[in-house]
Amino acid sequence: MASPKRLQGLTAATITPMTPDGEINLSVIGQYVDYLVKEQDVKNVFVNGTTGEGLALSTQERKQLAEEWVTKGKNKLDHVIIHVGALSLPEAKELAKHAAATGASGIAGIAPFFFKPTNKDTLVAFLREVASEAPGIPFYYYHIPPLTGVKIRVEELLDGIKEQIPTFQGVKFSDTDLLDFAQCVKNNKEQFVLLYGVDEHLLSALAMGASGAVGSTYNYLGKKNNLMLEAFAKQDLALAQRYQFCTGEFLSFVFKLGFGVAQTKAVMTFTSGIPMGPPRLPLLSASVDFIEKAKAKMESLIV
Numbered sequence: 001m002a003s004p005k006r007l008q009g010l011t012a013a014t015i016t017p018m019t020p021d022g023e024i025n026l027s028v029i030g031q032y033v034d035y036l037v038k039e040q041d042v043k044n045v046f047v048n049g050t051t052g053e054g055l056a057l058s059t060q061e062r063k064q065l066a067e068e069w070v071t072k073g074k075n076k077l078d079h080v081i082i083h084v085g086a087l088s089l090p091e092a093k094e095l096a097k098h099a100a101a102t103g104a105s106g107i108a109g110i111a112p113f114f115f116k117p118t119n120k121d122t123l124v125a126f127l128r129e130v131a132s133e134a135p136g137i138p139f140y141y142y143h144i145p146p147l148t149g150v151k152i153r154v155e156e157l158l159d160g161i162k163e164q165i166p167t168f169q170g171v172k173f174s175d176t177d178l179l180d181f182a183q184c185v186k187n188n189k190e191q192f193v194l195l196y197g198v199d200e201h202l203l204s205a206l207a208m209g210a211s212g213a214v215g216s217t218y219n220y221l222g223k224k225n226n227l228m229l230e231a232f233a234k235q236d237l238a239l240a241q242r243y244q245f246c247t248g249e250f251l252s253f254v255f256k257l258g259f260g261v262a263q264t265k266a267v268m269t270f271t272s273g274i275p276m277g278p279p280r281l282p283l284l285s286a287s288v289d290f291i292e293k294a295k296a297k298m299e300s301l302i303v
Ligand SMILES: CC(=O)N[C@@H]([C@@H](O)[C@H](O)[C@H](O)CO)[C@@H](O)CC(=O)C(=O)O
Pocket: 013, 014, 046, 048, 049, 050, 051, 052, 174, 197, 198, 199, 200, 214, 215, 216, 217, 251
């Protein structure tokens, strides 16, 4: 599904549906695609990332999910980006090669985070080897220092990267360092796609010049966030703020209850009606108390 369109707008960081006994549940992916497209106006997905518990899945499971998303997304989704990052270089390369063979529109990779790259050159060397397994599709760097602990500034990383990685297309920037993000935009806006990944701050990133966003809340608040993008494009800042405050009100409420991937699965289950199942250990399922309170909050949201 190599897409001629440049990636922009919203991309849902997909959840990995699981059966009650913890197996991946491929049978609902088709329904999930239709829900995103029809109910949330979201036509781009980022598969096997943080929200998708990618690093908690086996290589085989990651491949099956990649295949299913590409197959079910055909003629419905604009972009299916497969996250192929792994701690082991051979595993990341295998996943990259596989994603390209399935027909994914792009691949992305995080920095390895057990043995960490200590400088830009070693990080680029790792990413280059991964990207070179999929020479026909775009590669995106997935920057998420709160989880990887790899804090190499993206501004520095992007300097000269195209010479090292010819398929380099952009960054999924999941960090709150808006100075670094702004420098990336200032230096590379024409050349690269710069996607922001902290949903509660998206409006600030749009003001900095973000090309779009990747995040977990676009699974269930995609429609409202699309309206925020529209309001921002029309320079209606007051309306854009109201939509951002709506996401903020929900997240600020659930953060106080304890919020992460497990809770995202629960929120998506009650919002979409598609069973997302439990998370995989060491994550634990959201409590009944969380689900009741989050559901009531979601139903009370107004713009
Ligand atoms: C740490 C984390 O999970 N961040 C999320 C956000 O969408 C996050 O859930 C949201 O901003 C709420 O904090 C995304 O950046 C992650 C993401 O895009 C992914 O799952 O690959």
